[in-house]
Amino acid sequence: MLSVATWNINSVRLRAEQVTRFLSEQAPDVLCLQEIKCAEHLFPHDVFEAAGYTHRVVHGQKGYHGVATVSRVPLREFSRHDWQDNGEARHVGVELLGPAGQGLIIENVYIPAGGDIPDREANAKFGQKLDFLERMTRWADALDRPTLIVGDFNIAPLPEDVYDHKALLKVVSHTPLEVETLTRFADAHGWVDLGRKHIPAPERNWSWWSYRTYWQEKDRGRRLDHMWASPELAAQSRAHRFVEEARRWEQPSDHVPLVTEFDL
Protein backbone atom coordinates (compact mmCIF):
# COMPACT_ATOMS: atom_id res chain seq x y z
CA MET A 1 0.00 0.00 0.00
CA LEU A 2 1.24 3.46 -0.93
CA SER A 3 -0.62 6.72 -0.34
CA VAL A 4 0.18 9.93 -2.17
CA ALA A 5 -1.17 13.40 -1.45
CA THR A 6 -1.11 16.79 -3.14
CA TRP A 7 -1.80 20.22 -1.66
CA ASN A 8 -1.43 23.79 -2.83
CA ILE A 9 -0.27 25.07 0.57
CA ASN A 10 -0.04 28.81 -0.29
CA SER A 11 3.17 29.38 1.71
CA VAL A 12 4.73 26.38 3.41
CA ARG A 13 6.47 28.56 6.01
CA LEU A 14 3.24 30.19 7.15
CA ARG A 15 1.37 26.89 7.36
CA ALA A 16 3.76 24.62 9.23
CA GLU A 17 1.04 23.89 11.80
CA GLN A 18 -1.57 22.95 9.18
CA VAL A 19 0.75 20.74 7.18
CA THR A 20 1.87 18.96 10.36
CA ARG A 21 -1.76 18.33 11.28
CA PHE A 22 -2.51 16.99 7.80
CA LEU A 23 0.47 14.62 7.88
CA SER A 24 -0.50 13.43 11.34
CA GLU A 25 -4.17 12.82 10.47
CA GLN A 26 -3.86 11.45 6.92
CA ALA A 27 -0.36 9.93 7.07
CA PRO A 28 0.39 9.92 3.33
CA ASP A 29 3.67 8.29 2.29
CA VAL A 30 4.36 11.11 -0.16
CA LEU A 31 3.09 14.71 -0.17
CA CYS A 32 3.45 17.01 -3.18
CA LEU A 33 3.22 20.71 -2.29
CA GLN A 34 2.63 23.65 -4.61
CA GLU A 35 3.02 27.37 -4.00
CA ILE A 36 5.57 26.90 -1.24
CA LYS A 37 6.51 30.57 -1.86
CA CYS A 38 10.11 30.34 -0.78
CA ALA A 39 13.58 29.69 -2.11
CA GLU A 40 15.11 26.31 -1.42
CA HIS A 41 17.38 27.57 1.39
CA LEU A 42 14.31 28.88 3.29
CA PHE A 43 12.29 25.63 3.07
CA PRO A 44 11.30 24.51 6.62
CA HIS A 45 13.09 21.14 6.50
CA ASP A 46 12.89 20.77 10.30
CA VAL A 47 9.08 20.67 10.22
CA PHE A 48 9.08 17.67 7.87
CA GLU A 49 12.08 15.97 9.45
CA ALA A 50 10.25 16.01 12.80
CA ALA A 51 7.15 14.51 11.18
CA GLY A 52 9.16 11.63 9.69
CA TYR A 53 9.28 12.93 6.11
CA THR A 54 13.01 12.57 5.83
CA HIS A 55 13.20 12.47 2.03
CA ARG A 56 12.61 15.81 0.30
CA VAL A 57 13.03 17.38 -3.10
CA VAL A 58 12.51 21.14 -3.26
CA HIS A 59 12.25 23.27 -6.39
CA GLY A 60 11.78 26.68 -4.82
CA GLN A 61 11.62 30.26 -5.90
CA LYS A 62 11.80 33.53 -4.00
CA GLY A 63 8.38 34.94 -3.17
CA TYR A 64 6.12 33.11 -5.59
CA HIS A 65 5.29 29.67 -6.93
CA GLY A 66 7.67 26.85 -5.98
CA VAL A 67 6.99 23.13 -5.52
CA ALA A 68 8.32 20.47 -3.15
CA THR A 69 7.81 16.73 -2.72
CA VAL A 70 8.33 15.27 0.76
CA SER A 71 8.26 11.57 1.57
CA ARG A 72 8.53 8.85 4.21
CA VAL A 73 9.85 6.47 1.55
CA PRO A 74 13.14 6.98 -0.26
CA LEU A 75 13.09 8.90 -3.50
CA ARG A 76 15.36 10.80 -5.82
CA GLU A 77 14.86 13.86 -7.99
CA PHE A 78 14.02 12.71 -11.50
CA SER A 79 13.34 15.86 -13.52
CA ARG A 80 12.63 19.58 -13.51
CA HIS A 81 10.70 20.95 -16.46
CA ASP A 82 10.23 24.63 -17.26
CA TRP A 83 7.12 24.24 -19.41
CA GLN A 84 6.63 27.99 -19.49
CA ASP A 85 10.24 28.63 -20.50
CA ASN A 86 10.53 31.63 -18.18
CA GLY A 87 12.44 30.32 -15.17
CA GLU A 88 9.47 29.94 -12.81
CA ALA A 89 9.57 26.96 -10.40
CA ARG A 90 6.42 25.06 -11.33
CA HIS A 91 7.46 21.42 -11.58
CA VAL A 92 9.55 18.73 -10.02
CA GLY A 93 9.50 15.00 -10.74
CA VAL A 94 10.70 12.24 -8.41
CA GLU A 95 11.30 8.50 -8.67
CA LEU A 96 10.39 6.34 -5.68
CA LEU A 97 13.16 3.99 -4.61
CA GLY A 98 10.96 1.55 -2.74
CA PRO A 99 10.26 -0.94 -1.45
CA ALA A 100 6.72 0.55 -1.65
CA GLY A 101 6.09 1.96 -5.10
CA GLN A 102 9.54 1.02 -6.37
CA GLY A 103 10.28 2.88 -9.61
CA LEU A 104 7.09 4.93 -9.60
CA ILE A 105 7.45 8.41 -11.11
CA ILE A 106 5.54 11.20 -9.36
CA GLU A 107 5.31 14.51 -11.22
CA ASN A 108 4.38 17.54 -9.11
CA VAL A 109 3.11 20.48 -11.16
CA TYR A 110 1.71 23.95 -10.64
CA ILE A 111 0.06 25.05 -13.88
CA PRO A 112 -0.17 28.85 -14.27
CA ALA A 113 -3.43 30.50 -13.28
CA GLY A 114 -3.60 32.42 -16.55
CA GLY A 115 -4.67 35.91 -15.50
CA ASP A 116 -8.12 37.46 -15.82
CA ILE A 117 -8.99 37.69 -19.50
CA PRO A 118 -9.40 34.42 -21.47
CA ASP A 119 -7.79 35.82 -24.61
CA ARG A 120 -4.19 35.26 -25.66
CA GLU A 121 -4.04 38.59 -27.53
CA ALA A 122 -5.36 40.69 -24.65
CA ASN A 123 -3.64 38.77 -21.83
CA ALA A 124 -0.17 37.26 -22.21
CA LYS A 125 -0.61 35.11 -19.08
CA PHE A 126 -3.50 33.24 -20.67
CA GLY A 127 -1.29 32.45 -23.67
CA GLN A 128 1.48 31.26 -21.35
CA LYS A 129 -0.97 28.92 -19.61
CA LEU A 130 -2.01 27.38 -22.94
CA ASP A 131 1.64 27.12 -24.06
CA PHE A 132 2.54 25.43 -20.76
CA LEU A 133 -0.18 22.83 -21.43
CA GLU A 134 0.96 22.32 -25.05
CA ARG A 135 4.53 21.62 -23.88
CA MET A 136 3.19 19.21 -21.24
CA THR A 137 1.27 17.47 -23.99
CA ARG A 138 4.38 16.95 -26.13
CA TRP A 139 6.18 15.66 -23.02
CA ALA A 140 3.31 13.26 -22.23
CA ASP A 141 3.40 11.93 -25.79
CA ALA A 142 6.84 10.48 -25.11
CA LEU A 143 6.20 8.94 -21.67
CA ASP A 144 7.09 5.25 -21.47
CA ARG A 145 6.70 4.28 -17.81
CA PRO A 146 3.95 4.35 -15.17
CA THR A 147 3.55 7.90 -13.93
CA LEU A 148 1.40 9.82 -11.48
CA ILE A 149 1.00 13.53 -12.18
CA VAL A 150 -0.53 15.63 -9.42
CA GLY A 151 -0.94 19.25 -8.48
CA ASP A 152 -2.77 22.49 -8.99
CA PHE A 153 -3.86 22.36 -12.64
CA ASN A 154 -5.85 25.60 -12.34
CA ILE A 155 -8.53 24.14 -14.61
CA ALA A 156 -11.89 22.69 -13.59
CA PRO A 157 -12.64 20.47 -16.60
CA LEU A 158 -16.15 19.10 -16.04
CA PRO A 159 -19.40 21.07 -15.78
CA GLU A 160 -19.84 19.58 -12.29
CA ASP A 161 -16.37 20.75 -11.26
CA VAL A 162 -17.66 24.29 -10.63
CA TYR A 163 -20.59 25.74 -8.72
CA ASP A 164 -22.18 27.18 -11.87
CA HIS A 165 -21.07 25.81 -15.24
CA LYS A 166 -22.87 28.36 -17.40
CA ALA A 167 -21.70 31.34 -15.36
CA LEU A 168 -18.05 30.24 -15.53
CA LEU A 169 -17.76 29.47 -19.25
CA LYS A 170 -16.08 32.85 -19.74
CA VAL A 171 -14.07 32.74 -16.53
CA VAL A 172 -10.42 31.63 -16.68
CA SER A 173 -10.18 28.10 -15.19
CA HIS A 174 -13.34 26.80 -16.88
CA THR A 175 -13.33 28.17 -20.46
CA PRO A 176 -13.92 25.68 -23.32
CA LEU A 177 -10.49 26.50 -24.78
CA GLU A 178 -8.73 25.57 -21.50
CA VAL A 179 -10.79 22.40 -21.15
CA GLU A 180 -10.03 21.38 -24.76
CA THR A 181 -6.33 22.03 -24.24
CA LEU A 182 -6.32 19.99 -21.02
CA THR A 183 -8.22 17.20 -22.81
CA ARG A 184 -5.49 17.01 -25.48
CA PHE A 185 -2.98 16.61 -22.64
CA ALA A 186 -5.10 13.83 -21.14
CA ASP A 187 -5.39 12.04 -24.49
CA ALA A 188 -1.64 12.25 -25.14
CA HIS A 189 -1.00 9.60 -22.49
CA GLY A 190 -4.42 8.21 -21.63
CA TRP A 191 -4.26 9.80 -18.17
CA VAL A 192 -6.97 8.65 -15.77
CA ASP A 193 -8.53 11.39 -13.61
CA LEU A 194 -8.48 9.66 -10.21
CA GLY A 195 -10.70 12.32 -8.63
CA ARG A 196 -13.53 11.37 -10.99
CA LYS A 197 -12.69 7.66 -11.08
CA HIS A 198 -13.40 7.45 -7.36
CA ILE A 199 -15.87 10.31 -6.95
CA PRO A 200 -17.91 10.33 -10.19
CA ALA A 201 -19.67 13.49 -11.33
CA PRO A 202 -21.90 15.04 -10.21
CA GLU A 203 -20.72 14.11 -6.73
CA ARG A 204 -19.07 17.07 -5.01
CA ASN A 205 -15.29 17.13 -4.79
CA TRP A 206 -14.22 20.75 -5.14
CA SER A 207 -10.70 21.66 -4.04
CA TRP A 208 -10.58 25.46 -4.02
CA TRP A 209 -12.61 28.27 -2.53
CA SER A 210 -11.71 31.95 -2.80
CA TYR A 211 -10.60 33.74 0.35
CA ARG A 212 -13.18 36.41 -0.31
CA THR A 213 -15.97 36.31 2.26
CA TYR A 214 -18.79 36.66 -0.26
CA TRP A 215 -17.69 33.64 -2.29
CA GLN A 216 -17.08 31.48 0.77
CA GLU A 217 -20.50 32.28 2.17
CA LYS A 218 -22.06 31.18 -1.10
CA ASP A 219 -19.99 27.93 -1.04
CA ARG A 220 -18.73 28.64 -4.55
CA GLY A 221 -15.93 26.14 -5.07
CA ARG A 222 -14.05 24.73 -8.05
CA ARG A 223 -12.12 21.49 -8.64
CA LEU A 224 -8.74 22.88 -9.67
CA ASP A 225 -6.45 20.29 -8.08
CA HIS A 226 -5.98 16.89 -9.64
CA MET A 227 -4.28 13.51 -9.45
CA TRP A 228 -3.94 11.76 -12.81
CA ALA A 229 -2.38 8.33 -13.36
CA SER A 230 -1.14 6.25 -16.27
CA PRO A 231 -3.79 3.62 -17.13
CA GLU A 232 -1.89 0.67 -15.60
CA LEU A 233 -1.23 2.66 -12.43
CA ALA A 234 -4.82 3.92 -12.24
CA ALA A 235 -5.96 0.28 -12.18
CA GLN A 236 -4.11 -0.01 -8.85
CA SER A 237 -5.74 2.97 -7.12
CA ARG A 238 -8.02 1.81 -4.30
CA ALA A 239 -9.25 4.98 -2.57
CA HIS A 240 -9.28 8.69 -3.10
CA ARG A 241 -10.44 11.60 -0.94
CA PHE A 242 -10.58 15.38 -0.79
CA VAL A 243 -9.93 16.66 2.74
CA GLU A 244 -12.48 19.46 2.51
CA GLU A 245 -12.42 20.13 6.26
CA ALA A 246 -8.90 21.58 5.89
CA ARG A 247 -10.48 24.64 4.26
CA ARG A 248 -12.12 25.38 7.63
CA TRP A 249 -8.98 25.05 9.74
CA GLU A 250 -7.47 28.16 11.29
CA GLN A 251 -5.53 30.31 8.79
CA PRO A 252 -6.17 27.87 5.94
CA SER A 253 -4.81 27.60 2.43
CA ASP A 254 -7.44 28.44 -0.19
CA HIS A 255 -6.90 24.90 -1.58
CA VAL A 256 -7.56 21.59 0.20
CA PRO A 257 -5.42 18.42 0.05
CA LEU A 258 -6.19 15.33 -2.06
CA VAL A 259 -5.09 11.81 -1.14
CA THR A 260 -4.98 8.62 -3.22
CA GLU A 261 -4.15 5.13 -1.97
CA PHE A 262 -2.59 2.55 -4.28
CA ASP A 263 -2.05 -1.20 -4.06
CA LEU A 264 1.68 -1.00 -4.64
Place this chain on the structure above:
DNA sequence: ATGCCAATGTTCCATTGA
Protein backbone atom coordinates in the same frame (compact mmCIF):
# COMPACT_ATOMS: atom_id res chain seq x y z
C1' DA B 1 -19.95 40.51 -7.06
C1' DT B 2 -12.63 38.49 -8.58
C1' DG B 3 -9.69 41.71 -5.33
C1' DC B 4 -13.94 43.68 -0.34
C1' DC B 5 -8.70 38.51 1.08
C1' DA B 6 -4.07 36.71 1.66
C1' DA B 7 1.00 36.30 1.13
C1' DT B 8 5.69 38.04 -0.09
C1' DG B 9 9.21 41.29 -0.46
C1' DT B 10 10.05 45.31 -3.66
C1' DT B 11 7.87 46.47 3.12
C1' DC B 12 3.39 51.47 5.55
C1' DC B 13 2.96 50.07 -0.89
C1' DA B 14 3.23 46.94 -5.23
C1' DT B 15 2.56 42.53 -7.09
C1' DT B 16 0.48 38.14 -7.53
C1' DG B 17 -3.13 34.82 -7.15
C1' DA B 18 -7.89 32.15 -9.97
